[in-house]
Amino acid sequence: MTGRMRAAVVTQFRNPLELREVPVPEPGWGEVLVRVRACGVCHTDLHTIHGDWPDKPALPRIPGHEAVGEVVALGPGVELHHIGDRVGVPWLHEACGRCEQCMSGWETLCARQRRTGYDVDGGFADFVVARADFAVQLPAGLSYEQAAPLMCAGLTVYKGLMMTDSAPGDWVVVSGVGGLGHLAVQYARAMGLRVVATDIDDAKLTLAARLGANLTVNVREADPVSYVQRTVGGAHSALVTAVSPAAFGQTVAMMRPGGTVVLNGLPPGDFPINIYDMVMRAITLRGSIVGTRYDLDRALALATQARIEATVHPARLDDVNDVLAKLEGSPLPGRTVLEF
Ligand code: NAD
Ligand code: ZN
Ligand code: ZN
Secondary structure (H helix, E strand, O other): OOOEEEEEEEOOOOOOOEEEEEEOOOOOOOEEEEEEEEEEOOHHHHHHHHOOOOOOOOOOEOOOOOEEEEEEEEOOOOOOOOOOOEEEEOOEEEOOOOOHHHHOOOHHHOOOOEEEOOOEOOOOEOEEEEEOOOOEEOOOOOOHHHHHHHHHHHHHHHHHHHOOOOOOOOEEEEEOOOHHHHHHHHHHHHOOOEEEEEEOOHHHHHHHHHOOOOEEEEOOOOOHHHHHHHHHOOEEEEEEOOOOHHHHHHHHHOEEEEEEEEEOOOOOOOOOOOHHHHHHOOOEEEEOOOOOHHHHHHHHHHHHHOOOOOOEEEEOHHHHHHHHHHHHOOOOOOEEEEEO
16 A cells, blocks of 8 residues: 555644645554544543643654554554454554563553554544554444444543442442543443533533433532532542543542542643541542553443443544544534544
8 A cells, every 4th residue: 555645643732733645654564554434532632732741742643542444454464454354443552562561461551552643643544554463353333433432432431430340339420521421421331330420511411411320410510529428428439531630639529438539531730639538538549541452342342232322423534623622622522533
């Protein structure tokens, strides 16, 4: 496969993406070339474009880590995939496979990992190169539009909810019901949990209620801490996907004693922790980053089993800067997916 392709490129942090013609990349040893059919737009892409995090990507970089499409070329040494296979290209582009983290089932924590759309070019383009071992086969019957948001948002909240160690019947707070959160509500329900959804936007909360949230709180209108403590006696656990540092401390205060708060959201910044409160109420706080290939397999299976459906807004690559502006400003409930 030779020739040129269209891509949206970060050329300078905080600038709009540049729509460019670039060469179609060549798959190297153990790699496949994927013709992108759909790619979800994650808030992480905004953090990437803004250079929000300490380890900034080298520029120019093509973002996008929820790409799905067909394998159109194989590099040498690829046995796992064939031309025409429908695959997904998640955040974890590759991990070393040999370190303690990789060998103990935590490849997402590998120090030698490379990340799609961050350390290597991603899916805001007509084609993307993936490591054959890390591209996943899509279940038959799952559309590209529905598969894309599961590659990061679905996987991340599936894993994050597993990390809450909740049991069926428990109350879980889903703080922030955007792209990640609206899937988290559905995964939580599929796991038998009762859900309190919080956000700052009524349209998001309306969607969360429609998707099965038992209770919703607009944190701009009501104090979610006293509300959750009063109505359910505090939640057993929480998954924080909100892009506001304030939401993190607030969620800790919504826990009942012994509660576990899992952090998914990655807004730059800090939040205060009261030591006495953490100790006396034995609160667990843990970070959670995407999920392994095994987690992705499970997240896809549960999505099929429980009929989990992303609320998708289709868009074109040409409109990517509008999509990103909306994600930051007055976001649409659900996930925007670029379709090719
Ligand atoms: P999104 O913009 O679609 O959703 C974020 C939601 O947070 C929005 O609905 C917004 O209204 C809400 N929000 C803002 N302030 C709030 C507050 N004070 N209280 C409650 N809700 C509030 O973004 P997304 O794509 O769902 O990503 C969310 C965050 O998760 C981002 O920081 C992203 O980088 C991060 N992320 C982390 C992982 C991971 O593996 N840990 C994976 C993907 C995304
Ligand atoms: Zn993401
Ligand atoms: Zn490793």
